[in-house]
Amino acid sequence: MPSQTVPEHDTALAVVRAYHQHSKHRFERYAPGPETLDWDEQPAPFRHFEGAPRRGLPRLSSESSNASLHAALQRPFDTLGTPDSVALPPNLESIGALLQLSLGLTAWKTLGPDRWAVRANPSSGNLHPTEAYLLASGIEGLEDGLHHYRPEDHGLELRARHATDGQTPRLAILLTSVMWREAWKYGDRAFRYCQLDAGHAAGALRYAAAALGWRLAEQAHIGNATLARLAGVDRHEEFPARRSPETEREEAEILLSVGFGGTPPTLVANQLRGLAENAQWHGVASSIDRHPMYRWPIIGKVAAATRRDDATAPPSTAAATSTPTARSGTVAVGQLLANRRSAQRFDHYHHMSLAWFSALLERLQPTAGPPWDVFDEPPRLALLLFVSHVEGLTPGLYLLPRGDTQLAALRPHLAPHLHLDPVPGLDTLLHLDSLEPTALQRIARSLHCHQEIAANACFALGMLAEFDTTLERQGPAAYRSLYREAGLIGQVLYLEAEAHGLRGTGIGCFFDDPVHTLLGLEGSTWQSLYHFTVGLPVLDSRIESTPGYPEEDETANDTHSSESGDTP
Template identity: 45%
Template sequence: MNAALPPAAPADTALAYHVRTKHSLKGYAAGPETLDWDMQPNPFREFEGCPRLTLPVAAEGLRVGFGEMVTPGSVAAAPLDLAGVALLLELSFGLAGWKQYGPDRWAVRCNPSSGNLHPTEAYVLAEGVAGLADGVHHYVSRDHALEQRFTPPAPASVVVASSAGFVMEQSFARPRVGPARLHLALSSIHWREAWKYGERAFRYCQLDLGHALAAVRYAAACLGWTARMVEGVGSADIAKLGGFDRAEDFAGAEREDPDILIQIAPGTGAALLPGAPAATGWAGRANVLDRHPLYRWPVIDAVSAATHGGAASLDPAPDGAADLPPRAVTSAATASAVILGRRSAQRFEAKGSSMPKEVFFGLLDALLPRAAAPFDAWSFAPRLHPLLFVHRVEGLAPGLYALPRREDIMPALKAALRSDFQWTRPEGCPDYLPFYRLVETDCRGIARTISCHQAIASDSSFAVAMLSEFEATVTADPWRYRQLHWEAGLIGQVLYLEAEAAGFRGTGIGCFFDDDLHRLIGLESLQFQSLYHFTVGRPAIDTRISSEPAYPGRSA
């Protein structure tokens, strides 16, 4: 009788999942053979039996400029109260409008999502916030409302030791002492993505979380607040804080995977951990999103379990931001107009998508890891480095370019990529911008083919492949498999908003032929891997699609 094989190490599981879920010119990763759009899962999670609080709608009246939002110290801190929380949620997770084409009607939201499927859920953890009851609240974006999942019990004094080693006060169960505390706990419902994308869906859920983290940081900046991912807190603690570990509340419904804990504070704020909720005082039962799932993708559960962690995941970035000049933001748009107006382009005007060079360099400048929104949302070193397929930028030769976002990665990139790449600085590039031409060529056909034959990658002004420092990072800490995707999502959200503010439009591309790209640029190992593609250009608007307000008839 053969002995059972030992379970795979978490890092091996994560690396194997990544390889298994690659698309290629020879075939796509495992996914559903057919889709019935009439049977799409419910895009909105709700909890039956919770007290509800309808929030004021106020984003359109916000007068903060886009330039102010991305410039530290430009916005005076608003009070930490219900009105501020409502605006924070409206600008980060709220609806931006409704779209209709024929009989089909769908919502678009402020935070982008792969396929508009929105696996990310947001929970508010409030203590001492004026106008908002203490406890845990689930945000329902469709209604711009909070459901109170947890209400603190009568005052008591309890201390709970966490799996991360630190001690969390049970301050929900104590009289209020000290400043207010506000946190967001983010989770993912993997089935929302897996329903359409199969095994590759876990990747897309993580990219969506990066977009969501950036969306929260931008929204907080509009209020003069900070939003920072709480580092060193493990997945199990986040699950406890948000109630995701309460099996009885999700009986028969799709479970939620714990992902990110974000601290919100006025100004610079103090690092205060949330109190640990008690076992009693919870309310609500999760709704079932898909009553008749046709497929199961157990590999997603396996990689999810393998990449839980975060308790010891620290990677402080070198202080290079001080060497960068301040950004010169010229957009006159308001922050709310850009956030609410952001859309994913479905098509580009191939003949009219030429981009001025100063706009292009401004977009690249925004990707550098300054101590400003959204990259100040954590302290992790930048480990994603865009490769750019430049098609139509005025005064810039078409070709493949690179933007290494950390100076000390240059030797490794040069050694890993093709030896015949030029690594020359293009004429007119700002001295501080680490931008290099690798090869001068018309790469429209290559970009389109590599991006699953999608014309949006070739008809745009430029397309991006986000190259990550992969194998060593994931091997050292499997949780970083998630965090690398979050960084890609952060970069994607910057491109979305910066393009919108400049009169262009972006689209995230999750479908690309992984190793065909890698072979093209000379990669022969897992040392570097592309995690996300993106494209920016002049959008072609489909006038057949009508638009409706997000929350008609409602205002602050």
């Protein structure tokens, strides 16, 4: 990526708007992307740092002697975030569980000569641009410093050794994006997908932290340049490239502070810079792509335009707690987090129960508990639902506002023929229009890049963002946070579907403006950022599944062993 300088506000905002328009899919053409893909030369899915000291992390096992950890992961999913959650102490076992259940490998899939990994966090095209670094001090068995997480073998690399007192246990997680992993397949649209993946990863970490009784909060006041310095990704000589520097660089994204039962501590920018500048650095990054065939310079431009400067930290307040509402299912949280998958096909005859659909709608409304509390921002996305197979609901279009002012803001922009009728028994849902089932399937299929998975789901949905207002009030950097909110919503949908024996799939490929036209939306006041489908999966019996790590507990492996992939 280019240097860490932030363009002037007006120029940066223009770059963001131009990028968003440029990267839209349209019926007449898709967003610019590669004309051909050499799957034998796709970017390396795992990165490591040659010369950095390594250590393994304990893996989840049915024979673990840690009774407290075992009990925490056996708790029902519906108890996450409740006030009686007991915080486990920070140590190598609990940190290992946090990372394995959020960013680790959950299975290896095999189909003929092809073999690929599936992870706890979803990713567009299963390309996984997100890299994770741990900022640790005072953790027994772990040197004070910055550690790079290696999901392929569930280990850590000491990227930087910090001179700290190590008296109080502290932990933070820094996420970066290797944007070339997405750009290799998706071209100019890749920046969008990297931000969605960052939101998914933050959500996956928040759920795993909740299982341990921990809290997690983004440190949004820390600017991208400081994050880049802290992660060492601005040490460009340690990210060598044969051809194009952008293929090897990492973009600093999110810093998450961990609270071991209490409010996560607020981190201070100049202290983080001091750690990095006085650190002893180790390692040189492995290559992502030695022979890139294309270049996508607009990604670097929008990345620069959406970076934040350091800001004054917000006042520290005690985190609110709330009992999760309307969540059901008694599956153990450890098993659920390890079993998350993306469906590839749906049974188009299956109907979802109205009771579960109602519960899901409530779970999509933000509360003070996990995972919504990972980002300290009000909801800015409303949901457009294409409901096909929900018992007791007329097939058609529905709207789910997710904030007190969203309906009032959206109503003037909707086409006059849309009804906005309340749905009896579903207080927050509004009925926009009824459609004959075949017509609804045709519309859902065509709007989602002609994918059958959207037509055969129990429902599909699009996430509509208050686009102009958010960018004007919060600045260009909010472009990233809008997509991260969308990714977080997607993570909720994934896990809630799994908890009820169904499955979800995130869809990044949809025709942007035709979705807006369906609702009568004009201009860029509201924009659709991400789509999702939920239904009963149809499994591919040809695909074999083996554990992500050989020693892990067999009960934490995929019970739907024939399913293959990740987010389209």
